[in-house]
Amino acid sequence: xxxxxxxxxxxxxxxxxxxxxxxxxxxxxxxxxxxxxxxxxxxxxxxxxxxxxxxxxxxxxxxxxxxxxxxxxxxxxxxxxxxxxxxxxxxxxxxxxxxxxxxxxxxxxxxxxxxxxxxxxxxxxxxxxxxxxxxxxxxxxxxxxxxxxxxxxxxxxxxxxxxxxxxxxxxxxxxxxxxxxxxxxxxxxxxxxxxxxxxxxxxxxxxxxxxxxxxxxxxxxxxxxxxxxxxxxxxxxxxxxxxxxxxxxxxxxxxxxxxxxxxxxxxxxxxxxxxxxxxxxxxxxxxxxxxxxxxxxxxxxxxxxxxxxxxxxxx
Amino acid sequence: xxxxxxxxxxxxxxxxxxxxxxxxxxxxxxxxxxxxxxxxxxxxxxxxxxxxxxxxxxxxxxxxxxxxxxxxxxxxxxxxxxxxxxxxxxxxxxxxxxxxxxxxxxxxxxxxxxxxxxxxxxxxxxxxxxxxxxxxxxxxxxxxxxxxxxxxxxxxxxxxxxxxxxxxxxxxxxxxxxxxxxxxxxxxxxxxxxxxxx
Numbered sequence: 001x002x003x004x005x006x007x008x009x010x011x012x013x014x015x016x017x018x019x020x021x022x023x024x025x026x027x028x029x030x031x032x033x034x035x036x037x038x039x040x041x042x043x044x045x046x047x048x049x050x051x052x053x054x055x056x057x058x059x060x061x062x063x064x065x066x067x068x069x070x071x072x073x074x075x076x077x078x079x080x081x082x083x084x085x086x087x088x089x090x091x092x093x094x095x096x097x098x099x100x101x102x103x104x105x106x107x108x109x110x111x112x113x114x115x116x117x118x119x120x121x122x123x124x125x126x127x128x129x130x131x132x133x134x135x136x137x138x139x140x141x142x143x144x145x146x147x148x149x150x151x152x153x154x155x156x157x158x159x160x161x162x163x164x165x166x167x168x169x170x171x172x173x174x175x176x177x178x179x180x181x182x183x184x185x186x187x188x189x190x191x192x193x194x195x196x197x198x199x200x201x202x203x204x205x206x207x208x209x210x211x212x213x214x215x216x217x218x219x220x221x222x223x224x225x226x227x228x229x230x231x232x233x234x235x236x237x238x239x240x241x242x243x244x245x246x247x248x249x250x251x252x253x254x255x256x257x258x259x260x261x262x263x264x265x266x267x268x269x270x271x272x273x274x275x276x277x278x279x280x281x282x283x284x285x286x287x288x289x290x291x292x293x294x295x296x297x298x299x300x301x302x303x304x305x306x307x308x309x310x311x312x313x314x315x
Numbered sequence: 316x317x318x319x320x321x322x323x324x325x326x327x328x329x330x331x332x333x334x335x336x337x338x339x340x341x342x343x344x345x346x347x348x349x350x351x352x353x354x355x356x357x358x359x360x361x362x363x364x365x366x367x368x369x370x371x372x373x374x375x376x377x378x379x380x381x382x383x384x385x386x387x388x389x390x391x392x393x394x395x396x397x398x399x400x401x402x403x404x405x406x407x408x409x410x411x412x413x414x415x416x417x418x419x420x421x422x423x424x425x426x427x428x429x430x431x432x433x434x435x436x437x438x439x440x441x442x443x444x445x446x447x448x449x450x451x452x453x454x455x456x457x458x459x460x461x462x463x464x465x466x467x468x469x470x471x472x473x474x475x476x477x478x479x480x481x482x483x484x485x486x487x488x489x490x491x492x493x494x495x496x497x498x499x500x501x502x503x504x505x506x507x508x509x510x511x512x513x
Binding site for chain 1: 347350351354358359360362363366367372376379380383384387388392443444446448451452455466467469470471472473475476484491494495497498501502
């Protein structure tokens with residue numbers, strides 16, 4: 001229903017969007033009936049439907065005249081594959097493919113990296129971006145409502161790493177991502193897909209968090225660098241850890257694990273069980289922590305081809 | 316009615332798909348005959364699609380060859396979450412775009428086409444249904460690559476909108492808007508032709 005009726009005899013408007021689906025037989029019986037009734041009364045939609053049928057008829061007719069591809073075509077396929085391993089073990093074929101990919105991905109340099117990043121940016125489910133942005137926004141807003149110097153840094157140190165870790169837990173896996181399989185069938189290796197996704201989502205989270213912190217620092221007149229340092233190290237480590245755990249043990253374990261780890265650092269048994277947001281209980285922003293995070297990401301990248309092979313054998 | 320029919324043939328489709336999945340598994344175990352069997356099974360629909368997309372028989376042959384090379388290489392990474400047919404058309408789509416780019420043929424930017432707005436003609440102006448099949452065929456050939464391919468996948472190959480979205484790696488909404496844009500472009504092309512006619 002894209003625009004109002006030009007004729008007036010059909011008060012609910014046209015069915016422009018549904019007409020191609022009708023021709024493709026993708027509508028339910030009730031919707032099909034609705035269309036059939038509508039086109040009797042609406043000349044515009046009836047004309048539209050005739051056009052779709054003409055296009056469909058043309059495409060079907062075009063297929064009927066397709067010649068058979070030449071027999072020699074498969075000879076060309078085997079000639080091209082002759083230089084590659086045709087061993088009955090699947091592993092060498094995988095290695096072969098990866099070796100080729102490494103070569104091609106180095107050749108065009110930056111352009112290729114940009115293309116992969118852009119493609120992954122499009123392929124990541126939208127909810128991932130919106131959920132992360134919402135989490136960060138809420139954390140910053142909550143911190144901003146606290147009076148100056150009463151622990152708004154602690155709120156950031158607690159919440160921002162958890163938001164990032166939650167996103168990372170669902171970064172890679174067909175359970176959450178229908179297009180992953182297609183991404184993996186193209187000459188981009190599983191490792192490149194994983195690494196580019198991590199880079200994209202982490203940069204997105206970090207940039208938003210920095211923007212929020214800048215706003216908070218201006219609002220409260222606090223030291224920006226000190227505020228960023230409070231959450232950057234914990235966020236990097238927890239995100240990297242969550243990614244690694246999600247690959248090995250699944251997204252649920254990663255998310256639960258990250259939340260449990262964080263809460264355990266904050267539970268104090270001194271005066272009954274109480275939660276204290278104390279930044280010193282969390283990993284600080286130091287080279288050692290960042291290095292540990294890099295180690296987790298490297299572990300995930302090393303592990304991911306093994307994961308793909310495992311999934312393939314499970315099928 | 317259509318729904319019942321679809322449910323009815325659903326079982327048959329599943330069996331066929333299982334046989335195709337078996338071929339992929341055999342391929343990843345290094346069995347060349349499985350690739351040949353897959354070629355024999357899908358050469359006609361894939362070739363039909365590629366001829367429509369490339370608009371050139373020789374180019375379509377090249378792309379078909381590249382497609383089956385890529386299929387052999389990608390077989391070990393096929394994990395069975397999409398139907399074999401969808402997976403094959405996805406690979407053919409990638410190869411077609413690669414080959415056309417190498418041949419320096421125009422591949423219009425999707426964003427550019429999706430932004431293009433055209434006025435909504437009234438039924439009286441609509442000339443698409445009245446056009447002869449030859450005129451319509453010529454107009455389809457003048458469409459952009461991405462418009463030709465969405466028409467070929469939908470009406471030629473009879474892939475569902477969801478399958479086309481998976482093949483082209485785009486959201487379902489974009490498939491629908493590309494279909495609409497393709498028809499709008501055909502209509503504009505044909506009415507422009509009529510204006511120029513003596």
